[in-house]
Amino acid sequence: MNVPKGFLWSAVQAGIKPNRKDVALVYSESPCAAAACFTRNLAKAAPVLDAEKRLPAEGIRAVVVNSGNANALTGPEGLEDVKTVCEAVSKQLRIPAGAVLSASTGVIGVRLPAHKIVAAMPALIASLKADPLPAAEAIMTTDTRMKLAARTVRIGGKEVTLTCICKGSGMIAPSLATMIAVVATDCAVKPNILASALQQAMRRSFNALTVDGDMSTNDCVFALANGAAGNAPIADPGAALDAFSAALDDLCRQMAKEIAADGEGATKLLDITVEGAPEEEIALDLAKACAGSSLVKAAIFGADPNWGRVLASIGARAGTAGYPIEPADARVSVQDVAVYDRAPLAYDASVLKARMREPEVRVVVDLRRGESKAQAWGCDLSYDYVKINADYTSLIVTMPDGGVAKDDRLSNYSPTxxxxxxxxxxxxxxxxxxxxxxxxxxxxxxxxxxxKRLFCEDIRLLRAVGLRPVVVHGGGPEITRTLEKLGGKAEFVDGQRVTNAADVKVVEMVLTGSVNTELVTLLNGNGSALAVGVSGKDGGLIRARKLVQEGRDLGQVGEVTQVNRDFLEMLLQQGYVPVVSPVGLGEDGQSYNINADNVAAEVAVAIGAQKLIYLSDVPGILKAGELIGQLTGADLRALIDDGTIKGGMKAKARSILKVLSAGVQSVHLLDGRVPHSIIGELFTDNGVGSWIRA
Structure with a gap:
C-alpha cells in the first residue's frame, strides 16, 4: 500500500482491552494542516469536545486513538484524561502539547485508564513506522476486519498520496457515520480548504451511511496534510483542489462501504441508489431512509426481494418531509432485475433470491421526478446484531487496573x-x-x-478432550506485504504464488520465522497446548518437487512427494501439537513454497487422520447462495460438474475428493471469521460449515 511521505503509524497493547492492541498513533514528521468532522450527537465524548475547539488549524503533528473505552459522559475527569494522554504523546515526541489530537472508542460511561496509555507511550513511539496496518487493527472494536485504503493523484506535477485508516461497525448513523477515521496526506493544502474538501467528501460518503440508526458519541474524521509531496499549497478553488477532492471523495466512499459491509452482525452490504429526484439532497435523504429501514434490512438478510418495503420506506420519509414525489410512479430494481414499474412486474423469484445471497445487494429506485441522484449504504439486519448488542454493557466488567473486559463466562447464561x-x-x-x-x-x-486467540483456544480444547490435532498454516497476506516492503511484487497463476530464488527466502522467513513462531507462542501461552513449530524441511517432514502448472514455470513452487509420517507420529505420541510451516525440501536440495491446502491434505492422508478441516473466509460450499451443511463426495463431484463450484473453490473441491478417496473419513470447510467455528462444527448437532463425507 502506498503511504504519504513523512507519516508514521504505530500500535501497542496498553491493557485497556485484554489480549489485543488497543492504542494507535498517527504521526507526521512535520507540522500539518488539520481539519475534522465530528458527530452531531449532543452527548459528545471528551476527545471530541477537545478536538472540535481546536480545528481547523496549522501545526498538528499527531493523533492518538484508543479502543475499548469511549471516554464519553465521564465528566470533567474525561477532559483531564484527554489532556494527560496528549501531554504524554507530546513529551515523548518532543512536540507541543497543542499539536496532539486524540480520539476514543469503546464502552461509554467508564473512566479512561489514562495511566495505562501513558505507561505504554515509550513502546508506542518506539514502534512508529511507515505502515498503517497495526494502527488500523488497534482502533477496531466490534469490527471483524481492518479498514484501510489509499489513493494517489498528481497535483502540480507531484505525486500526492492519501491514506485512511478507519473503524466502524455499530452505532452508525448519518451525521456523522464513521465512528473514527484518520486521513493522512502529503499534499500541501491550507487548513480552511482542507476542511471544506473534507466536509464535501463526508456528504457523499460517511454521511450517506447507516448501520443501525444510532449515532455515536465519538464519531470523528480527521484529515492531516503535511505538504511533503512538494506541490504548491492549495489555497483556492481550481484544478488542484478538484483533483485532491476527487481522490478524497473516492477514498472516503470506499471506507464508508467497508463500514457498511462490516456492520454488526452484517452478512451483506446494502447499496441504495435513488435517481430521478427533484434535488440531490432529496435523493440522498430518501436513499438513507431506505438503507436505514429495519424492514428493508431484514428483507435483505432473508434474500427477500420485497420492493413494497423499499417504496414504503421512501414514501414514509417523503411524506414526513413534504417532498414532491409519488412512490407509485417509481421504478424499482434489485440486483439489476426490475421488480416494479408503476405496477408489480413478473420476474423469476428463485433466480433473484439466489442473487440476493451475494455479498452486495444493489437496489435502484427511479422516482421519475427530475435528474438528481444519490447513493447510500447500509447492511442487512441479522440475528447476530441482537446477540452483539443485547448484552453489550451487562457483560462488560471493569478490571482492577482500570481496563475493561467482557465477562462471557458460561455462568452468565441460562441453565437451560x-x-x-x-x-x-x-x-x-x-x-x-x-x-x-x-x-x-x-x-x-x-x-x-x-x-487468533479464539483459534488457539479451540486447539487447546480439542487436545484437552482427547483429539490429536495437527495444524498446517498459511501466511499469504504477510508474505505479500513483506515482499512489497522489500521492493518485490506478488504474482499468482491460478492461485499459486510465483516464487523465484530470492522470494523463497522471504517465504521461509515469513512462514517459519514469523507466522509459525507467533502461532506456537500463542498456543503455548497458558502452557497447555504443547505446540511444536516445525518447518516442512525439519526432519525431512515434507519432500517436494518442482511444480509446473499448465506448462508455466512458477519458480520454486513445489508439490508434495512424501510426508515423513514417523516424524509426526513421534510428536503425536508424545502429546505434542505439530504446527507445520508449508515449506518443502526437494531432492535437488532446493527449498520449495507449497500451497498450504495441499500440504494439509497430504499430511492428513499420511497420518491416517479421520478429519481434515479447512479454515478460510467463506462459509463453506454454497449453492444458489445457500450453505450446504452436509454432502457426500458424489454430491461434491456433481457440483463441480454442473458448474456450481468454480474458481478457486474448484481446486479445493478436487483436493477434497482426492483426500476422501485416500481414506480420510470427512472434510470440513469452515468460515474462520466465525468465532470458535471449529468447536461449533465438531461439537454441536447442526454444525456451522460444510461437512463432506466419503
Whole structure:
C-alpha cells in the first residue's frame, strides 16, 4: 500500500482491552494542516469536545486513538484524561502539547485508564513506522476486519498520496457515520480548504451511511496534510483542489462501504441508489431512509426481494418531509432485475433470491421526478446484531487496573442453555476422543488478533478432550506485504504464488520465522497446548518437487512427494501439537513454497487422520447462495460438474475428493471469521460449515 511521505503509524497493547492492541498513533514528521468532522450527537465524548475547539488549524503533528473505552459522559475527569494522554504523546515526541489530537472508542460511561496509555507511550513511539496496518487493527472494536485504503493523484506535477485508516461497525448513523477515521496526506493544502474538501467528501460518503440508526458519541474524521509531496499549497478553488477532492471523495466512499459491509452482525452490504429526484439532497435523504429501514434490512438478510418495503420506506420519509414525489410512479430494481414499474412486474423469484445471497445487494429506485441522484449504504439486519448488542454493557466488567473486559463466562447464561450445550457436546467428545485431525489455518483467522486467540483456544480444547490435532498454516497476506516492503511484487497463476530464488527466502522467513513462531507462542501461552513449530524441511517432514502448472514455470513452487509420517507420529505420541510451516525440501536440495491446502491434505492422508478441516473466509460450499451443511463426495463431484463450484473453490473441491478417496473419513470447510467455528462444527448437532463425507 502506498503511504504519504513523512507519516508514521504505530500500535501497542496498553491493557485497556485484554489480549489485543488497543492504542494507535498517527504521526507526521512535520507540522500539518488539520481539519475534522465530528458527530452531531449532543452527548459528545471528551476527545471530541477537545478536538472540535481546536480545528481547523496549522501545526498538528499527531493523533492518538484508543479502543475499548469511549471516554464519553465521564465528566470533567474525561477532559483531564484527554489532556494527560496528549501531554504524554507530546513529551515523548518532543512536540507541543497543542499539536496532539486524540480520539476514543469503546464502552461509554467508564473512566479512561489514562495511566495505562501513558505507561505504554515509550513502546508506542518506539514502534512508529511507515505502515498503517497495526494502527488500523488497534482502533477496531466490534469490527471483524481492518479498514484501510489509499489513493494517489498528481497535483502540480507531484505525486500526492492519501491514506485512511478507519473503524466502524455499530452505532452508525448519518451525521456523522464513521465512528473514527484518520486521513493522512502529503499534499500541501491550507487548513480552511482542507476542511471544506473534507466536509464535501463526508456528504457523499460517511454521511450517506447507516448501520443501525444510532449515532455515536465519538464519531470523528480527521484529515492531516503535511505538504511533503512538494506541490504548491492549495489555497483556492481550481484544478488542484478538484483533483485532491476527487481522490478524497473516492477514498472516503470506499471506507464508508467497508463500514457498511462490516456492520454488526452484517452478512451483506446494502447499496441504495435513488435517481430521478427533484434535488440531490432529496435523493440522498430518501436513499438513507431506505438503507436505514429495519424492514428493508431484514428483507435483505432473508434474500427477500420485497420492493413494497423499499417504496414504503421512501414514501414514509417523503411524506414526513413534504417532498414532491409519488412512490407509485417509481421504478424499482434489485440486483439489476426490475421488480416494479408503476405496477408489480413478473420476474423469476428463485433466480433473484439466489442473487440476493451475494455479498452486495444493489437496489435502484427511479422516482421519475427530475435528474438528481444519490447513493447510500447500509447492511442487512441479522440475528447476530441482537446477540452483539443485547448484552453489550451487562457483560462488560471493569478490571482492577482500570481496563475493561467482557465477562462471557458460561455462568452468565441460562441453565437451560448450559444443559443443552453440555448434552450436545458430550456425545461428540466421546465419539472423537483419540481422533486425529489436521487443520488448515488461514484467512481472516490469521489476521485479527481476537480470532487468533479464539483459534488457539479451540486447539487447546480439542487436545484437552482427547483429539490429536495437527495444524498446517498459511501466511499469504504477510508474505505479500513483506515482499512489497522489500521492493518485490506478488504474482499468482491460478492461485499459486510465483516464487523465484530470492522470494523463497522471504517465504521461509515469513512462514517459519514469523507466522509459525507467533502461532506456537500463542498456543503455548497458558502452557497447555504443547505446540511444536516445525518447518516442512525439519526432519525431512515434507519432500517436494518442482511444480509446473499448465506448462508455466512458477519458480520454486513445489508439490508434495512424501510426508515423513514417523516424524509426526513421534510428536503425536508424545502429546505434542505439530504446527507445520508449508515449506518443502526437494531432492535437488532446493527449498520449495507449497500451497498450504495441499500440504494439509497430504499430511492428513499420511497420518491416517479421520478429519481434515479447512479454515478460510467463506462459509463453506454454497449453492444458489445457500450453505450446504452436509454432502457426500458424489454430491461434491456433481457440483463441480454442473458448474456450481468454480474458481478457486474448484481446486479445493478436487483436493477434497482426492483426500476422501485416500481414506480420510470427512472434510470440513469452515468460515474462520466465525468465532470458535471449529468447536461449533465438531461439537454441536447442526454444525456451522460444510461437512463432506466419503
Amino acid at each position: 442453555f448450559k444443559v443443552k450445550l453440555l448434552v450436545d457436546a458430550l456425545g461428540y467428545i466421546q465419539k472423537f476422543s483419540g481422533t486425529r485431525c489436521v487443520i488448515k489455518y488461514g484467512g481472516a483467522a490469521m489476521v485479527k488478533e481476537s480470532l
